[in-house]
Amino acid sequence: EKLSHYDEAGQAHMVDVSAKSATRREAVARAFVELNESVLAALPENPKGNPLEVARFAGIMAAKKTADLIPMCHPLPLSFVDVQATVVAGGVEIRATAATVAGTGVEMEAMTAASVAALTVYDMTKALDKGIRIREVVLESKTGGKSGDYRRTAE
Amino acid sequence: EKLSHYDEAGQAHMVDVSAKSATRREAVARAFVELNESVLAALPENPKGNPLEVARFAGIMAAKKTADLIPMCHPLPLSFVDVQATVVAGGVEIRATAATVAGTGVEMEAMTAASVAALTVYDMTKALDKGIRIREVVLESKTGGKSGDYRRTAE
Amino acid sequence: EKLSHYDEAGQAHMVDVSAKSATRREAVARAFVELNESVLAALPENPKGNPLEVARFAGIMAAKKTADLIPMCHPLPLSFVDVQATVVAGGVEIRATAATVAGTGVEMEAMTAASVAALTVYDMTKALDKGIRIREVVLESKTGGKSGDYRRTAE
């Protein structure tokens, strides 16, 4: 077992996936933005707009920029992206799904979508409370690819 | 007090900062990537490369893409960006600083830099442990601008 | 009077605005997407989502990419962008506003925001009718700058 993205001389590079077969791969990531009571109370007060909608769209668009942001990520023809943002006890839960038919996985696309959606919730609410915390960004599951499926276990 | 980015009809838009004076504004954000012992042990084994360096550069470059990622952010002429990534007990601590001389603040630039640096650490280490967690992204401090300075209080 | 963006030898280039004073400039553009009755009827049937919201966000984000899209446009620190999308008789009317404090105007930013919002309405409705027409994209008004104000006259 070793770090990904390193060649034999120890230098970081993009892993060669030319020989990997193009199969469907999917990943789900999750982020949580902790909001206090008064910020949560302010969220639904918007007659027409909705900060969670802005966050969802930002997350979807960010998934498509993953290879632009993460140096060693391969550019991938994403076949599906979805981001859900839900008000739950104590904050907003974000769940991002990405899929591709390609030679490498989409964990980073799902993680990036979840992160940027969370950052957007922060941006839309920070006037009320600068101390708002993005409390976690994690990979929930991945399927497809030679390395096998992964599903996060409950903590 | 109300949500930022909303007009009187409740629709999300970019806040008009035309009349705000261009003064120096700085923000510092922090992210923490939780790594288990075996991943932490693998980090320094690279003779020439360094995942923390890749993360730092990714964070610096991401700060410049903030307005591309966060829908209601203004494009800003950043005058300074720095990202530090340090191995500490239990993981990697990231600290991102952004500054501008402009009519609006750079909180989102610092938060975006910290998030993308954290995502890059995840990408560089996920072959060892897919369960790695970005455990928090927070604003540490901001200075400059009419709304006053902010400094995160110890929890 | 001559074409903008051309030097004395007739070659296209970016106009030099170094000596122009940075003052507030604003522009408003309008686009109209013609929709038939059955498409208009389908628009409000979405319980949670709203194609007009997606169009608005796409337009706002596109304004920030104007200099990336239009070869001779200057990159500008936009201080304000808003896009409104309204169902009217016969279709969706889009109105995009952009502002900056800079040495050149933001007509192209407003025109680009209106165009991309209109393209997004097309994308969100084309499954119902591929013949949907973006029927016009025009500059409604501009203020600020040495060349004086402009207001489109009724036709």
Added chain:
Amino acid sequence: EKLSHYDEAGQAHMVDVSAKSATRREAVARAFVELNESVLAALPENPKGNPLEVARFAGIMAAKKTADLIPMCHPLPLSFVDVQATVVAGGVEIRATAATVAGTGVEMEAMTAASVAALTVYDMTKALDKGIRIREVVLESKTGGKSGDYRRTAE
């Protein structure tokens, strides 16, 4: 029949095209920029440059940015893009063609290329007449894919 890009709960997302077969798909879009006599007369006066050439290149490059601009568009490996811009009676006619071998169509790529080429014509001529109108952007035809071919009928 329903709006594209919506899931069962009515929330906008990117349609999952993972299972669609990769076949050649082509789309042609058309835009028209209305120019008055004096602007049309000024177009060929450039000894070396040519606003229509700038517009063509801008359109070709914009086709490649479609997924960056239109929120629910899939990133596609475009196999062909061409944009023609021709002076006709009353203005400039733009015709954009895009093709791919993929699981989804390229209507939006052709529409985006035509729109940005039209915006560029506006940008290159607006010094002569701010009232110039982009009078229509439409899909001319599409071929390939399960939904069948489409050809715009004469009005």
Added chain:
Amino acid sequence: EKLSHYDEAGQAHMVDVSAKSATRREAVARAFVELNESVLAALPENPKGNPLEVARFAGIMAAKKTADLIPMCHPLPLSFVDVQATVVAGGVEIRATAATVAGTGVEMEAMTAASVAALTVYDMTKALDKGIRIREVVLESKTGGKSGDYRRTAE
């Protein structure tokens, strides 16, 4: 004298230019693409198109992407960009000029514009000769800023 972009601990970062005064700064860069006789002879055979025009536009647009490409470059509001491409004995000479009114210089914007214009000439001619060489990219001159003017001396 020391390397730019390094802090006291020797880590690369973006230099803080917050305190520098915004004055006009200009830079000129030059690139040379060496072409053999048969390629040079093929250049003017295009009845309507012109590879040098494509190269010029690519260079102008690339100048605006400099901060996206060069990690430690500041995003700058460019006030002027021009690229000239001329057939000379033995190849194509490219000359790129960039200007800004800002707290830091535009050497990298001029160098990037010249490089990308040269790469585009290569792309447009490589079907005839893959061995075509970009033979040099250099800074010709810079003016403005505290570090003084620079003019390349003849070799």
Added chain:
Amino acid sequence: EKLSHYDEAGQAHMVDVSAKSATRREAVARAFVELNESVLAALPENPKGNPLEVARFAGIMAAKKTADLIPMCHPLPLSFVDVQATVVAGGVEIRATAATVAGTGVEMEAMTAASVAALTVYDMTKALDKGIRIREVVLESKTGGKSGDYRRTAE
């Protein structure tokens, strides 16, 4: 033999590669940045940072932006990118490799990666000597595709 990227009417466009079979294609490009003795001596003086590492990452990320920079390049799903930067007599030698499984080659991706890595070395060292020269950017080799393999011959 004729210029690539031109249609029968002589207008530049993107070549249609829809019918080409997706096979593995690889290209290697080389750039050389000439540095004088004092600049070369300053390079290793950085206790923690390393301008060659910044250059390597910039080159890798730039390869992914090739279609954004070079007007007639196809967007490609790159399966591998690597950039090496080595101190040699008289300067820094850069060697960039790109690979894809697609219907067209990656010469421009390798050339762009080498160029941007060279520009980044210039940026990181220009405080010491503005006269630093990028002395050549060339294609070293290509393999795969119908047009056959190419290997640069020694001069």
